[in-house]
Amino acid sequence: MLGLVVVGLLSGCADRERSSLADGRLTATPGGVDFARVAVFDARESTVTLRNVGRARITVDEAWVEGPEGAYKAEFTHEGPHSLVPGSECTLKVRFAPLAQGGLPAVLVVRSDTRIEPLMRIPLNGAGVDAWARVTPRALDFGRIEADSTKTLGVTLDNPTELPVMVTPRLVGADKDEFVAAPVTVNPGERVELPLTFNPVRVGKKRIALAISPCHGCADVPVQVTAESLERAVVAEPEVLDFGAVPVDRDAIKASSLRNISTEPVTVTSLMLDGTDASFSQNNTGLPLVLQPGEVRAFEIRYSPGHMGAATDRAVYTVVSKRHPTLPVPLRGFGGASELCVSPMMHDFGEQPLGSKVRVVVNVKNCGTDNAGPLTINTLDWTPDATGAQLQFNNKPVPLPFTLPANGELNLEVFYEPMREGSASGALVMTTSAFSAATVQLDFFGSARAHAPCDLTVTPELVDFGTLPPGRGAVLGVKLENKGQDLCPVKNIRIANDGGGVFKMPGGELFGGIIYPGDWFSFQVAFQAPFTGGSFAGELQVEQYNPVTPVRQVPLMANSQETCLVASPWYLDFGLGRKDCRPAPREVNYLNACTTPVTISNVFIGPGTTDTEFELLDHPAPPAFQLQPGESFTVGVDYLAQVTGMNLSPLFVDSSDLPIPLMVPLIGESSKKTDKTDNFVQQDVSKVDVLFVVDNTASMVEEHPKLVSAIPAFVDAARNKAVDVNMAVTTTGISAVSGACPGGALGGEAGRFFPADNSRQRILTLATPDVTQVLQQNVQVGQCAQVEQGFEAMRRALTSPLVNNADDPRTPLANDGNAGFLRDSAALVVVFVGDEDDHSPDAVATYVQWAQQRKGENQPQRATFFAIAPTKTSCSTAGGTGTRYADAAAQTGGEVLNVCAADYAPLLRQVANKAFSAQDRFPLSEEPDAGTVVVSVNGAPTPSGWTYDAASNSVVFSVVPPPGSRVAITYRRACAND
Numbered sequence: 001m002l003g004l005v006v007v008g009l010l011s012g013c014a015d016r017e018r019s020s021l022a023d024g025r026l027t028a029t030p031g032g033v034d035f036a037r038v039a040v041f042d043a044r045e046s047t048v049t050l051r052n053v054g055r056a057r058i059t060v061d062e063a064w065v066e067g068p069e070g071a072y073k074a075e076f077t078h079e080g081p082h083s084l085v086p087g088s089e090c091t092l093k094v095r096f097a098p099l100a101q102g103g104l105p106a107v108l109v110v111r112s113d114t115r116i117e118p119l120m121r122i123p124l125n126g127a128g129v130d131a132w133a134r135v136t137p138r139a140l141d142f143g144r145i146e147a148d149s150t151k152t153l154g155v156t157l158d159n160p161t162e163l164p165v166m167v168t169p170r171l172v173g174a175d176k177d178e179f180v181a182a183p184v185t186v187n188p189g190e191r192v193e194l195p196l197t198f199n200p201v202r203v204g205k206k207r208i209a210l211a212i213s214p215c216h217g218c219a220d221v222p223v224q225v226t227a228e229s230l231e232r233a234v235v236a237e238p239e240v241l242d243f244g245a246v247p248v249d250r251d252a253i254k255a256s257s258l259r260n261i262s263t264e265p266v267t268v269t270s271l272m273l274d275g276t277d278a279s280f281s282q283n284n285t286g287l288p289l290v291l292q293p294g295e296v297r298a299f300e301i302r303y304s305p306g307h308m309g310a311a312t313d314r315a316v317y318t319v320v321s322k323r324h325p326t327l328p329v330p331l332r333g334f335g336g337a338s339e340l341c342v343s344p345m346m347h348d349f350g351e352q353p354l355g356s357k358v359r360v361v362v363n364v365k366n367c368g369t370d371n372a373g374p375l376t377i378n379t380l381d382w383t384p385d386a387t388g389a390q391l392q393f394n395n396k397p398v399p400l401p402f403t404l405p406a407n408g409e410l411n412l413e414v415f416y417e418p419m420r421e422g423s424a425s426g427a428l429v430m431t432t433s434a435f436s437a438a439t440v441q442l443d444f445f446g447s448a449r450a451h452a453p454c455d456l457t458v459t460p461e462l463v464d465f466g467t468l469p470p471g472r473g474a475v476l477g478v479k480l481e482n483k484g485q486d487l488c489p490v491k492n493i494r495i496a497n498d499g500g501g502v503f504k505m506p507g508g509e510l511f512g513g514i515i516y517p518g519d520w521f522s523f524q525v526a527f528q529a530p531f532t533g534g535s536f537a538g539e540l541q542v543e544q545y546n547p548v549t550p551v552r553q554v555p556l557m558a559n560s561q562e563t564c565l566v567a568s569p570w571y572l573d574f575g576l577g578r579k580d581c582r583p584a585p586r587e588v589n590y591l592n593a594c595t596t597p598v599t600i601s602n603v604f605i606g607p608g609t610t611d612t613e614f615e616l617l618d619h620p621a622p623p624a625f626q627l628q629p630g631e632s633f634t635v636g637v638d639y640l641a642q643v644t645g646m647n648l649s650p651l652f653v654d655s656s657d658l659p660i661p662l663m664v665p666l667i668g669e670s671s672k673k674t675d676k677t678d679n680f681v682q683q684d685v686s687k688v689d690v691l692f693v694v695d696n697t698a699s700m701v702e703e704h705p706k707l708v709s710a711i712p713a714f715v716d717a718a719r720n721k722a723v724d725v726n727m728a729v730t731t732t733g734i735s736a737v738s739g740a741c742p743g744g745a746l747g748g749e750a751g752r753f754f755p756a757d758n759s760r761q762r763i764l765t766l767a768t769p770d771v772t773q774v775l776q777q778n779v780q781v782g783q784c785a786q787v788e789q790g791f792e793a794m795r796r797a798l799t800s801p802l803v804n805n806a807d808d809p810r811t812p813l814a815n816d817g818n819a820g821f822l823r824d825s826a827a828l829v830v831v832f833v834g835d836e837d838d839h840s841p842d843a844v845a846t847y848v849q850w851a852q853q854r855k856g857e858n859q860p861q862r863a864t865f866f867a868i869a870p871t872k873t874s875c876s877t878a879g880g881t882g883t884r885y886a887d888a889a890a891q892t893g894g895e896v897l898n899v900c901a902a903d904y905a906p907l908l909r910q911v912a913n914k915a916f917s918a919q920d921r922f923p924l925s926e927e928p929d930a931g932t933v934v935v936s937v938n939g940a941p942t943p944s945g946w947t948y949d950a951a952s953n954s955v956v957f958s959v960v961p962p963p964g965s966r967v968a969i970t971y972r973r974a975c976a977n978d
Contacts, residue, residue: 023056024086024114028122033108035096035126039163041217042131043097047077048108048122050092052084059083060112063092065124067106070099072124074108097217098128131161132215133186135223140210142198142227143263143293148323149200149233151264154193155212155223159186165215169194173208179225181210200229233262234291234319236329241315243303245337245373247435250305255298256315256329260291267291267320271299273313273331279306280313280331305335338375338406340434341367342442349416349446355454355545356489357417357512362442365409366434376433377402377410383427383441392419393426393444415511417491418448453546455484456515458554460607463525463540465558466652466663470533472570473526474665475506477648478540478554479609481520488515492543493523496553499538502528503556522609522646529560536560559660564594565627565653567664569843572651574668576926577641581975585617585639588664590653591632599624599656603635605666608649613640614666627655641670676973678925682965685916687724687826691797693790694754695834696731696747696781702877703835703899704780707868710904711776717912719766725916727764727771728753728821729778730797732834733785741784744813751796752808754781756816763821779833790832791847791888792840798822798854828854829915831908832867835877835899838884848891866894866911868904875900890952893921918963923954928971936968937961 029049038044052058060082065072076082077091084090098104108122140153159165169181180197196210206227211220237257246252260266269288273280284299291297301315311334317327347360366375378401385391396413404410418424428442459479468474482488491512495503506526515521525540538556567588574583592598601624605614617636627633637651646669652661694700694707718725731749733741741747744757753762760778764771797818802808805817822828828851832838840847851863867885870878878899886896895914897907928948935942935955945959955969 023054024052024058024084025054026058026060026084026110026112026114026117026120027051027053028110028120032123033094033125035124037127037129037163038096038098039131039161039165039215040098040101040128041215042163043095043217044126045093045095048074048092048094049089050084050110051089052086054114055086057083057085058112058114060090060110063108063110065094065106065108067124068100068104070097071104071126071128072096072106094124096124096126098126101128101130103127129161129163131159131163131165132218133165133167134158134160135167135212135214135221138222139224140196140226142225144228144230144233145198145200145262145264146233146321146323147200147203147229147231149264149321150197152195152197154195155210156191157184157186157194157214158191159188162188164188167194167215168213169196170211170213170220171208172211173206175202175206175208178202178206178229179208179210196225198227200227203229203231230262232324232327233264233266233321234258234260234268234317234327236317236327237296240330240332241301243331243333245334245368245435246303246305247337247339247368248305248308248335250337250435252303252333252435253300254303256301257296257298258291258317258327259296260293263293265290265292268297268317269320270318272316272318274316275313277306277311277313279304279311279333279335280315282315301331303331303333305333308335310334334373337368337435338366338373338404338433339368340375340432340437340440341365342430342440345440346443347414347445349444351447351449352416352418353451353487353489353514353545354418354421354448355491355543356514357415357491358446359413359415359511360444362412362414363409364404364412364430366404366406368406368435373406375404375408377404377430378433379429379431380412381429383429385426390419391426392417392424392446392448393428395428413511414442414444416444416446418446421448421450423447451545452484452486453548454488454490454544455482456488456490456542456544456546456552457481457483458542458552459609459611460554462555462557462607464606464650464663465527465556466606466650467559467561467563467658467660468527468529468663469563470529470560471531472560473528474571474663475524475526475648475667476650476665477522477524477609477646479520479522479645480515480542482515482517485517487517489513489545490515490542492541494541495525495538495556496541497537497539497556499536499556499558502530502536502558503538503540504528520645522648524646524648525556527556527558529558533560533562561658563655563662564592564596564598564657565655565662566591566593567662568841569846570841571665571667571843571846572637573843573845574639574641574666576669576671576973577639578671578674578973578975579642581973582641583639583668585636587618588635588637588651589632590627590635592627592629594657595629597626597628599626600633600653601656602652602654602661604652605637606650606652606663608647608666610643610647611649613643613647613668614638614649614651615640637666639666639668641668644670644672674972675970676926677968677970678922680922680967680969682919682961682963682967685723685827685918685963687823688829688916689726689822689826690728690829690831690915691794691821692727692729692779693794693797693830693832694729694731694779694781695788695790695836696733696741696783696785697788697834697836698783698785699835699877700783703833704783706902706904707779707833708776710908711779712772713905714908714912715766715772715775717909718916721912721916723916724826725766726821726823726826727775728762728797728818729775729781730754730793731781731785732788732790732793732838734787734789734792734796737786738784740782742780742782745816747782747785749793751793751799751802751818752811752813752816753797753818753821754778756813758815763818787839788834788836789840790834790838791842791844791884794830794832795847795850798828827862827915828864829911830865831911832865832869832885833899834867834869834885837870840884844884844887845891848888851892863892864894864915865889865892866915867896868899868907869896870900871896871898873898873900890954891923893919893923893954918960920957920960921949921952921954922957922967922969923952924969924971927953927974929974932972934970936970938966939968
């Protein structure tokens with residue numbers, strides 16, 4: 001196919017080698033053009049000159065090329081019109097750009113207005129040659145290199161043709177500024193490399209593409225480019241090397257690793273520590289080194305605490321890098337760590353009878369330094385028996401994970417329960433967070449022997465609590481006696497059914513014991529009646545070695561409802577007796593508190609641990625009799641104390657208002673021992689909780705003003721002693737009386753601190769603003785109640801739910817609880833103020849024992865009772881003598897001061913000086929035989945510096961032992977009946 005290129009001419013040309021007959025003559029120089037070989041898509045140009053060699057003007061109209069389409073192009077070199085006067089000339093530019101291979105002849109045609117040759121033809125010739133560079137590879141991967149570094153990769157260009165080729169690269173994409181590439185000429189038969197250089201300055205994966213034109217005019221050849229720039233080629237793992245807590249006498253070694261996350265080798269030249277703390281050190285060799293791509297090298301860093309507390313330093317690596325020539329790794333440690341101390345690590349239970357359950361207590365302690373962190377016990381698992389047999393060892397469950405603070409400890413109970421004859425072993429594996437003790441194995445051994453089945457007698461066969469008023473509690477007992485000829489192991493003595501939470505064992509479950517032939521032992525079972533009352537049933541279980549009856553069940557029964565009969569006391573505790581010295585008989589008084597008569601049909605002692613130990617003395621004998629409202633009768637009971645151990649039986653009274661008899665527990669203990677030792681620890685009295693229990697009956701008109709006036713003396717004494725004191729007030733009122741009573745509780749605070757409506761601050765300290773005035777206001781409790789129950793008010797004030805709740809859930813008043821007053825670390829002082837004796841329902845000993853158990857029975861300074869109450873020196877404003885207050889004060893080492901005094905300030909000052917001073921009086925738990933008292937302080941015999949005060953049954957020191965001293969007082973128990 002012929003292509004046509006036309007160039008229009010508006011003026012003539014003169015002279016040419018081919019002349020016409022006209023006056024003008026047009027010639028072309030050269031007369032033909034040979035472009036030779038030209039690469040396909042490339043181009044070559046040549047010029048043709050047209051001259052007017054005639055005598056007349058010539059106008060060249062146009063010029064075109066007849067030949068292969070698109071291969072040739074002709075155009076004038078200047079703008080027209082092209083009118084040539086004789087002797088003038090014009091120029092044509094002819095371009096050859098082959099689109100295909102092979103010869104491509106053509107003709108340049110020039111049209112003019114000459115008469116002879118209006119169309120002049122000039123031959124053109126050229127050949128197209130397939131000449132372009134071959135590009136390999138078609139993908140370049142620069143990998144991951146650190147920013148500010150440089151990496152060059154090349155694209156190979158091959159030219160297999162006979163012509164040189166110009167290869168032109170082109171970069172596109174958002175990150176093209178970080179890459180460099182330049183055009184290159186590839187000669188015939190030559191192979192060259194087109195370099196592409198990556199110069200990253202920004203971190204991240206690159207968006208880039210490379211387009212290569214393999215020849216002039218050729219379509220682009222795409223080359224895939226992958227590249228990523230890193231902030232660091234080498235990173236530290238971990239970024240911070242934290243040794244945690246390490247004991248000061250131990251070493252810890254941790255690995256600091258370097259990882260080459262790039263795809264290029266990196267040279268690490270050195271490792272140095274800053275040296276800010278000599279506790280850290282390193283002695284690594286082998287540097288410098290080359291870290292290959294992806295390679296990880298570990299370097300040991302040692303931490304040997306040279307001091308307590310936090311330690312810091314830096315490990316600094318030097319790396320061949322323009323961007324980050326150093327890599328710092330912070331070092332942290334803490335001198336003083338949790339350490340695990342376990343004792344024993346191994347225990348042999350020895351030979352035990354089949355069916356028994358024996359225990360060893362394993363002490364697990366965080367024995368690190370005082371500043372050490374907590375230690376966590378994560379798991380406790382027994383290793384399964386290798387033979388697949390059932391394990392004969394177990395432990396008391398521990399809530400896991402279990403955390404021990406510094407110096408904290410856990411007493412782990414481990415049991416051996418032999419089920420098979422012969423030897424046995426077990427391994428308990430403990431995992432912890434302790435330093436160098438992540439896993440600890442405890443080993444246990446034992447062996448078992450066979451014996452005859454148990455012949456066990458359980459008395460009583462049913463524990464019957466009878467009827468108790470709502471809210472009242474009682475304790476009875478169960479005795480286990482071995483009637484057989486061989487030993488009898490018993491174990492897992494516990495409440496199997498607690499009747500909805502009302503039955504329990506006060507001493508806790510008994511894990512096990514061995515009863516030898518003819519021996520026995522007793523334990524207590526308690527019932528606590530809810531305030532809602534009701535009928536209850538439960539069950540006690542005892543496991544014994546007897547294949548026929550492996551478990552013995554003891555039913556538990558109780559009833560609770562309001563009663564007309566009110567027993568005082570609610571239980572009879574005969575204390576400790578001996579066969580040769582039984583306790584004195586005791587009495588129970590029964591009052592008809594109802595407004596109608598009740599009929600008493602029987603009084604009897606029910607089944608107990610030993611039925612012959614308690615006897616009825618004075619009591620109404622059948623037939624039945626009526627008890628009128630307000631009338632009472634008394635029952636006398638004797639305890640024989642002939643059966644060694646604890647003896648408990650129920651005393652029942654049948655009355656017409658109850659479907660089940662009213663019950664009063666009888667408790668006594670018979671001992672073979674004649675000597676006794678009372679142990680005490682002298683307390684630090686720098687922290688004291690003081691509770692004032694103030695009588696709020698109508699007879700306190702004269703006493704309240706004296707108490708208010710004396711308060712400044714008490715506060716000043718506390719300040720002078722620099723004691724950390726909590727102070728609060730409650731009343732002796734239990735039941736609400738009248739809206740005329742102040743404080744919001746209608747006169748029945750029932751242990752709630754006054755004022756219960758929070759109209760003033762109720763828990764005071766020496767830091768309380770105007771503390772003296774506020775305490776003076778708080779002791780003004782009004783005069784409206786009817787019965788003084790100081791001991792009961794104290795017990796309720798310091799018992800749940802009041803003592804540990806900000807709000808009493810049983811009352812409508814808001815925030816009337818006593819939470820925040822009673823502190824475990826503080827001594828307790830109770831000051832009773834009243835013009836009559838206490839009328840609380842329980843025995844004095846009951847309240848004293850409760851307070852001592854609340855604060856520590858062998859720590860008398862921590863629970864002391866004082867009273868401003870009637871004494872033998874009476875007055876017209878006082879009612880009777882405060883014998884119960886005096887008894888409680890004597891038992892706790894306190895004192896009773898006369899309420900008839902004209903000024904209470906000296907009395908309260910005396911109370912404060914004694915309460916806030918070290919204890920000089922140590923009350924004995926029983927009366928000693930004369931001349932048998934022996935005293936030691938901190939284990940050293942102390943024959944002097946003390947006297948025995950028979951009136952208070954106390955040892956009184958003239959030289960007071962310092963705080964922390966251990967005082968032991970040994971004596972022969974006197975027989976009270978002598």
